[in-house]
Amino acid sequence: MEESGTGRAATEDxxxxxxxxxxxxxxxxxRGDLAHRLNWLRAGVLxxxxxxxxxAAVVVGVAGVTNAPGPILTAGLAALVGGALSxxxxxxxxxSSQSDSQRALIEKERRExxxxxxxxxxxxxxxxxxxxxxxxxxxxxxxxxxxxxALAAHLDAELGIKETDVVSAWNAAFASAAAFIxxxxxxxxxxxxxxxxxRVPTTFIAVLVALSITGAVGAAIGGASRLRAxxxxxxxxxxxxxATYLIGSLLGxxxxx
Numbered sequence: 001m002e003e004s005g006t007g008r009a010a011t012e013d014x015x016x017x018x019x020x021x022x023x024x025x026x027x028x029x030x031r032g033d034l035a036h037r038l039n040w041l042r043a044g045v046l047x048x049x050x051x052x053x054x055x056a057a058v059v060v061g062v063a064g065v066t067n068a069p070g071p072i073l074t075a076g077l078a079a080l081v082g083g084a085l086s087x088x089x090x091x092x093x094x095x096s097s098q099s100d101s102q103r104a105l106i107e108k109e110r111r112e113x114x115x116x117x118x119x120x121x122x123x124x125x126x127x128x129x130x131x132x133x134x135x136x137x138x139x140x141x142x143x144x145x146x147x148x149x150a151l152a153a154h155l156d157a158e159l160g161i162k163e164t165d166v167v168s169a170w171n172a173a174f175a176s177a178a179a180f181i182x183x184x185x186x187x188x189x190x191x192x193x194x195x196x197x198x199r200v201p202t203t204f205i206a207v208l209v210a211l212s213i214t215g216a217v218g219a220a221i222g223g224a225s226r227l228r229a230x231x232x233x234x235x236x237x238x239x240x241x242x243a244t245y246l247i248g249s250l251l252g253x254x255x256x257x
Contacts, residue, residue, distance in 0.1 A: 042221045043172075044179040047087060049214045051183025053237050055079045056207045057244040059191045063200050064248020072191055080184040088177035096169040103166060109154050120154060121146055127157045186210055204241055211237040 058079040062072050113120050121142055129138035145153035155161050190206040191199050212230040219229035 042218060044175060045214050045218045045221065047176050047179030048183030049211065049218070049233060050087065051080070051083060051180035052186055052207055052210050052214070053240055054083050055184040056187035056190075056203060056237070057240045059187055060200060060203055060241050061244030061248040063191060063203075064245045064250075065252035067196055067199075069192055073188075076184075076188045076191065080181060080188065083184065084177040084180045087180045088173040091176035092169045092173035095167050095172040099166050099169055102161060105159055105161070106151075106155065106163060106166070109158070110151055113150050113154065117150075120150070124154060124157055183210075183214075200245065204238075207237055207241065208234050 055076055059072050059076040062075040066072070124146065125135075125139045125142035127138075128141050129135055133141065142153075152162065155163065187203055187207055190203040194202040211233045215230035215233035216226040219226045
C-alpha cells in the first residue's frame with residue numbers, strides 16, 4: 001500500500017524517532033536542542049531586562065540632580081558600556097568554566113570507551129536496568145545505542161549532556177553584551193529625546209512598559225504566569241527608578257553635587 005503524504009510528513013516532523021506515533025503530537029518539535037535554545041532566549045531576555053533597569057536607574061538618578069543633557073548622556077553611556085562589559089565578562093568566565101568541565105568529561109568518557117569498551121557497555125546496560133528495564137532489554141538497548149553512537153549514548157545516560165552542549169564562551173559573552181545594550185538603549189532615548197518637562201515621566205513609562213513585556217516573554221519561555229512575572233519586574237523596576245530619582249533629587253536640593 002502506498003504511504004500517504006500526511007504519514008510521511010508526520011514521520012519527518014518527529015525527526016524519525018522510532019516508537020513515536022506519526023499522528024500524535026505532530027505540532028511538538030521533538031528536538032533535543034530545544035531546551036538549549038530556550039535557555040539562550042531566556043538569558044537574552046534577562047540581559048535586556050538588566051540593561052533596561054540599570055541604565056534607567058542611573059539616568060533617572062542623574063536627572064534628579066540636573067536637567068542638563070550632557071551629564072545625563074555621559075552617565076547613561078558610562079552605565080551602558082560598563083554594564084555591557086560586566087555582563088560579557090561574567091558570562092565569559094561562567095561559560096568558560098562550564099565548557100572546560102564539559103570537555104573534560106567528554107574526553108574522559110571517550111578515553112574509557114576506547115580503553116574498556118566491554119566495561120562501558122555493561123555500565124550502560126546497568127543504567128537502563130536501573131531505570132526499570134529488564135536485564136535482557138537493558139542489554140539490547142545498550143548494544144543498539146552503542147553500535148549507533150557509543151559516545152553519545154554514554155554522555156546522555158551517564159552525564160545528561162551532548163557534545164553539542166559545549167557552548168562557546170566568546171559567543172555567550174557577545175550575546176550577553178548585545179542583549180544588555182539593546183535593553184539599555186531604551187532608557188537613554190527616553191530620557192534624552194522628549195522635552196525637558198517630560199523626560200523623567202517618559203522614561204518611567206517607557207521602562208515600565210518594556211519591563212512588563214520582558215517579564216511576560218520570560219514567563220512564556222518558562223511556562224509560568226505572565227501576569228505575575230510582569231508585575232514582579234514592573235514593581236521592582238518602579239522601586240529602583242523611584243529610589244534613584246529620590247536620591248538624585250535630595251542630593252541636588254542639598255547642593256552636595
